[in-house]
Amino acid sequence: MPRIQYAAARAMYQLTSSEAATQYSDRLIHALSGDELQLRRAALADLGAIGCLPAAEAIAQTLAENSLKLIALKGLLEKQLEQTPLPDLSAGAIKVMALMDELL
Numbered sequence: 001m002p003r004i005q006y007a008a009a010r011a012m013y014q015l016t017s018s019e020a021a022t023q024y025s026d027r028l029i030h031a032l033s034g035d036e037l038q039l040r041r042a043a044l045a046d047l048g049a050i051g052c053l054p055a056a057e058a059i060a061q062t063l064a065e066n067s068l069k070l071i072a073l074k075g076l077l078e079k080q081l082e083q084t085p086l087p088d089l090s091a092g093a094i095k096v097m098a099l100m101d102e103l104l
Helices: 002-015 018-031 037-050 053-061 066-083 091-103
Strands: none
Touching (some): 002 018, 002 037, 018 037, 018 053, 037 053, 037 066, 053 066, 053 091
16 A cells, blocks of 8 residues: 555656645655555655655665666666756756765
C-alpha cells in the first residue's frame, strides 16, 4: 500500500502548482527515513523522477545503495539543467553535483 501512496504523491506533485506540491514531496522525503529498504528505494526513484531539489540532502543520506542514490540525484540534476541555460549552472545544480561526488 505505501508504494501506491508514493506513486500517487509523485503524480500529484507533477500535477499541482509548486506551492501545493510541497506536501507531496514532503511525503516522499519522509519515506526515505522508513524502515523498509524496498520502500526507501521506491521513494528514491520517485523523488529522482520528479526532480525535487529540496530532497537532495535526504537522498544522499538515505540508507540505500549509493548507485540508487546517484540515479535519483541524476534526476534532480537533469531537472536543474533544464531550468538554467548552459553554460551557467544554478546553485542547486552545483549542490547536487557536490552530493554526487561525495557518493562516488
